[in-house]
Amino acid sequence: MATPFYLVNVFAETHFGGNPLAVFPQADGLDGALMQQIARQFNLSETVFVHRPERGEHAARLRIFMPDYELPFAGHPTLGAAFVLHGLWGLGGTYTLETLSGAVEIRHQGSAVSLSLRNGVQTASSVLTQAAVADLLGLAADDVAEAPVWVNTGTWQLLAGLKSFDAVACCGIADAARFARETAERGVAQLYAWAEQGGEVVSRMFFLQNGAVVEDTGTGSAAVNLGGLYFSRHLAPFACTIRQGDSAGRPNRLTMSVDADGVITVGGNVVEVGQGRFVLP
Structure with a gap:
């Protein structure tokens, strides 16, 4: 069969x-x-x-x-x-x-x-501090905009805002065991690093698979969660294009928007x- x-x-x-x-x-x-x-x-x-x-x-x-x-x-x-x-x-x-x-x-x-979601958004603080997530990503503390935050518009993910596109391009995770310990508060070890400038976002998604750190080249759910984060901070309406996957040799281009009612669209x-x-x- x-x-x-x-x-x-x-x-x-x-x-x-x-x-x-x-x-x-x-x-x-x-x-x-x-x-x-x-x-x-x-x-x-x-x-x-x-x-x-x-x-x-x-x-x-x-x-x-x-x-x-x-x-x-x-x-x-x-x-x-x-x-x-x-x-x-x-x-x-x-x-x-x-x-x-x-x-x-x-x-x-x-x-x-x-796709458009109307599920609402949940957010939660992380045990990781701004300095700790910078160290985990191999960055200086002043490369990170704030402490990472958990966001859920359909699935929980940890979002770490960085200050520049260069910081996103340079970040990486060398210690898989530490990554597993420090980012698995919600059951799955993963981290979405992103930076926004003038309506353009550059991002990278790291997750654990078979004990190794793997980079996802295009993460629609994280784009939805990013929209949820903007809505939760009263920054909607907001729209952007997202560049992801370039560092892995698989360029991905996403569009994301969130309206004043919290409807998030990614395509x-x-x-x-x-x-x-x-x-x-």
């Missing part, structure tokens, strides 16, 4: 840019353990599985897996799945997808896909690069 899958690059400006993703559009009948094994087999940052929706007015329900665990929400799998389903099912320009963290509104315009271009059939055990 085999099931189809599609390979796409999300937030891509070129064929080999963006963040790779595997999409399984016919996942009904696959249990969580099998989906986790398939995600581990592909070993991409995420693999997304499409199921029948729980509510009839929605288009589909998504299950999103990293190689090691399932996520309640992630941006680039949601957008990549939307791109594939739009082409396969002839969906209209707007519709709703379900994730474990809630409903996500989708909009299409050519190869560009955007980018999606490119299909392959398809096939996965043989099930």
Whole structure:
């Protein structure tokens, strides 16, 4: 028995840019353990599985897996799945997808896909101080704008604001064990470093996978959380473009906006690069 899958690059400006993703559009009948094994087999940052929706007015329900665990929400799998389903099912320009963290509104315009969330935002302080996060990232204390903060608009992530694009480009995490100890307050070790100048954001996302620090090249959920952070600080409406992945050789380009009501929209271009059939055990 085999099931189809599609390979796409999300937030891509070129064929080999963006963040790779595997999409399984016919996942009904696959249990969580099998989906986790398939995600581990592909070993991409995420693999997304499409199921029948729980509510009839929605288009589909998504299950999103990293190689090691399932996520309640992630941006680039949601957008990549939307791109594939739009082409396969002839969906209209707007519709709703379900994730474990809630409903996500989708909009299409050519190869560009955007998602909008209305989940509200939660924030929490971190045990990491401004000086500690600077040291963890290999930076001087005055390269960091403030102490990092936890943000949740669908999934908890630790956001560290830096003072310049150069600081973002130069940062890195050399000590995986320390990273695991100091950033896993919410169960998952990860850190989103970002800086904003004149409506442009440059960012990098670090997370732990199989005991090693890995860099994600395009993180839609973190872009959503950044919008949530701006809203929580009464800085909305706000809009920006986000550059991510350049340091890893996979340029990603995202758009993010948050309105005065707290609706956060993140989008980018999606490119299909392959398809096939996965043989099930």
